[in-house]
Amino acid sequence: xxxxxADYYRLRTEWLRFKSHLFDSLTxxxxxxxxxxxxxxxxxxxxAAEVLYLxxxxxxxxxxxxxxxxxxxxxxxxxxxxxxxxxxxxxGHHDLICLHTVxxxxxxxxRGAGPDEAARSNPKGPEPSEVLLAVLRSRLAGAPPASAxxxxxxxxxxxxxxxxxxxxxxxxxxxxxxxxxxxSLEAREGAxxxxxxxxxQMITHGGVRTVFHPIVRLRDGFVVGHEALTRPLSSRAFxxxxxxxAFAESTDLIIDFExxxxxxxxxxxxxxxxxxxxxxxxxxxxxxxxxxxxxGVDKLLHASGLRPEDVVVEITERVAIVYHDAxxxxxxxxxxxxxxxxxDDMGAGYSSLQALASVEPDFLKxxxxxxxxxxxxxxxxxxxxxxxxxxDKIRAQVIAEGVEREGERATLLALGIELGQGFxxxxxxxx
Numbered sequence: 001x002x003x004x005x006a007d008y009y010r011l012r013t014e015w016l017r018f019k020s021h022l023f024d025s026l027t028x029x030x031x032x033x034x035x036x037x038x039x040x041x042x043x044x045x046x047x048a049a050e051v052l053y054l055x056x057x058x059x060x061x062x063x064x065x066x067x068x069x070x071x072x073x074x075x076x077x078x079x080x081x082x083x084x085x086x087x088x089x090x091x092g093h094h095d096l097i098c099l100h101t102v103x104x105x106x107x108x109x110x111r112g113a114g115p116d117e118a119a120r121s122n123p124k125g126p127e128p129s130e131v132l133l134a135v136l137r138s139r140l141a142g143a144p145p146a147s148a149x150x151x152x153x154x155x156x157x158x159x160x161x162x163x164x165x166x167x168x169x170x171x172x173x174x175x176x177x178x179x180x181x182x183x184s185l186e187a188r189e190g191a192x193x194x195x196x197x198x199x200x201q202m203i204t205h206g207g208v209r210t211v212f213h214p215i216v217r218l219r220d221g222f223v224v225g226h227e228a229l230t231r232p233l234s235s236r237a238f239x240x241x242x243x244x245x246a247f248a249e250s251t252d253l254i255i256d257f258e259x260x261x262x263x264x265x266x267x268x269x270x271x272x273x274x275x276x277x278x279x280x281x282x283x284x285x286x287x288x289x290x291x292x293x294x295x296g297v298d299k300l301l302h303a304s305g306l307r308p309e310d311v312v313v314e315i316t317e318r319v320a321i322v323y324h325d326a327x328x329x330x331x332x333x334x335x336x337x338x339x340x341x342x343x344d345d346m347g348a349g350y351s352s353l354q355a356l357a358s359v360e361p362d363f364l365k366x367x368x369x370x371x372x373x374x375x376x377x378x379x380x381x382x383x384x385x386x387x388x389x390x391x392d393k394i395r396a397q398v399i400a401e402g403v404e405r406e407g408e409r410a411t412l413l414a415l416g417i418e419l420g421q422g423f424x425x426x427x428x429x430x431x
Contacts (some may be wrong), residue, residue, distance in 0.1 A: 026072060027079035031250045032108060032177065035098045037162070040169040044098070046112035048162045051173075053180035055155035056105040056134070064103075066198040074148035075105050081139055081149070090135050099148045100177075108177065113160075114212050129158040139237070144361045151242055157183030185348065192239070195247050198237040203256045210261075210268040212427055215279065215421045217401055218413045225277030225312065227421065228265035229428075249283055258286040266300045274305065279342060287315065288330040292337070308338035312363060316345045331359065343400070346370075346387065364391045368402025371422075375407035385415050 022034035043049045056078060057063065063071040085091040092111060100106040112130060133156050143149040159179035161172055190386060202208060211227040238244040248257045262280060269278050291297055301307060315336070335341060342363035366384060372382045384400075391398045400412045403422035412420060 014164045023104075024104070026076055026103065027099060029079055029107075030098045031101055031104075032098055035096050035110070036170055036173055038295040039173050042094075042110060043161050043163050043169060043173070048113035048128060048160055050111050050113065051102075051159055051161060051176050051180050052109040052111075052132065053144060053159075053177065053184055054107040054109070055181075055184055056107075057155075070148050071105075077143075077147065078107070078152070081136070082109070085132075085135065089134055097316040108180075110161075116275065125152070127394050129156070129165055131146045133251050136145060137239075150240070151246075153243055153246075155184045155188055157181060157185070157187060159183065166319070195237040196251060196253070198235065199244075199248055199257060200254055202232060203253060206260060206264070208261060208264055209233055209343055210265045212268075212272060212422055212425050213428065215277070215419055218263050218400075218403075218409055218418060218420050220349050223273070223276060223423065224419065225279055226269075226272055227314070228269070228281070230261040230281075236413050247285075249285070254283060254285050255289055258283060259289070259291060261299070262286070263300055266297075266304050266306065267424070269306065270304045276310075277312050277340075278306060278310055279314055281314045281344070284327050287313065287334060288327060292334050292339070293330075298337075309340070313344045314344045314365065315359075316343070328359070335360070343396075344401075360394070361396045363399055364396045365399045365401050366417075368422075370398045371402045371408060371412070371420075373408070375405075375411040381411065381415060384412075384417070388416055 023030050039049065056075060079097075082091065082097050086095075087092055087402060091097065091109065095109060097112040098110075109129075109132070133154070137154060140152055140154065141151050159176040161176040163169075164172060198226055202426050208230050209230055209232075211229050213222045213229060215227060216223050216227045229241075230245075231240065232244060235244065238247065248254050249397040262282075265278070272278070297309060301311065331341065340362040341359065342365055343359060343361045344365045345367045346364050364387070366387065370384055370387075372381055374384060388398050397419060398417045400408075400417050400420040401422060403409050403412065403420040403424045405424060408419065409424055
């Protein structure tokens with residue numbers, strides 16, 4: 001026979017299980033099933049409501065690129081951004097914000113129609129959702145450089161829910177959500193075609209340029225090398241350089257695009273002072289490009305007065321950890337030809353030290369998230385000191401990325417880190 005105490009714990013367990021399906025613990029937002037009754041009341045009281053669907057994942061590449069922990073933080077930050085827009089009036093206090101499902105990266109915003117919108121049988125013209133989307137995209141673009149929100153390419157769609165006595169309200173709401181999702185997918189499909197066409201045009205017509213960021217000795221500012229960064233000459237389809245490269249990596253054009261970036265960088269390196277290292281970024285596909293092994297890159301280097309020993313190829317920490325076997329074989333052949341390797345974005349969330357050591361990097365580049373305000377954080381100092389000791393053991397030099405202040409430079413130097421790069425030494429000029 002169950003006791004009152006046992007009944008209490010059983011009911012509490014059932015309630016927590018039920019709540020876990022209705023409320024998302026990551027964002028502290030309700031899900032659609034938890035808000036559908038409120039949406040129904042909005043439709044009945046206002047005659048119509050608009051649903052805006054926001055998809056942070058779009059193609060699913062963001063989580064792979066960032067790592068799940070950083071992507072969770074991006075979702076949490078985006079939820080916070082939506083809540084903050086209530087204070088500024090872009091999202092009304094009576095509008096509803098929710099997730100499509102728990103642990104999702106897909107958000108829904110429901111707003112009641114105004115008198116004019118409700119009176120029209122098919123609301124058209126400038127939509128409130130368009131204004132809100134412009135605000136959101138502006139806020140994402142203006143996020144701090146180290147924020148994961150900067151990498152988000154927002155997908156969106158919207159639909160109207162109208163009161164109809166012939167349709168059950170709950171099914172009408174679900175249908176409107178489905179229409180908004182479909183609208184997002186249709187917009188994405190059209191955008192993907194435009195993006196691929198623009199990327200192909202860049203490759204055909206050489207539509208990129210190279211800017212060089214110096215890598216310096218922290219103790220005296222002596223320039224030991226330059227990182228080559230690709231910038232499009234112009235672009236309509238891509239919101240950022242990160243967006244351009246993320247899209248290129250998802251297509252079969254990545255090898256041709258990286259060949260263009262690489263050749264442009266090597267040719268542009270003729271303008272650099274002699275004697276320094278040239279750091280080139282490369283995807284896993286680029287490392288496996290036969291052009292390295294067949295001598296095509298060597299010819300480009302020779303024409304610019306460079307040797308393989310003068311080139312450091314940067315792969316991200318994610319690439320170093322995730323890719324195995326064929327990639328590592330290509331990397332070994334690649335290093336045997338004299339090229340050096342740097343692992344970029346160390347500390348961004350993927351670390352597998354055993355896998356990292358097997359890459360045998362010549363340089364470890366510590367991510368800006370570890371370097372930013374290191375003079376004000378004892379935890380970051382301890383972590384960076386431990387990573388520096390790891391670098392010493394595998395005989396890799398350390399480069400600190402994102403150095404912006406003298407306090408950061410001095411602290412890094414005191415920790416035994418010799419090299420760095422960032423706005424403290426060089427600020428890229430606008431195109």
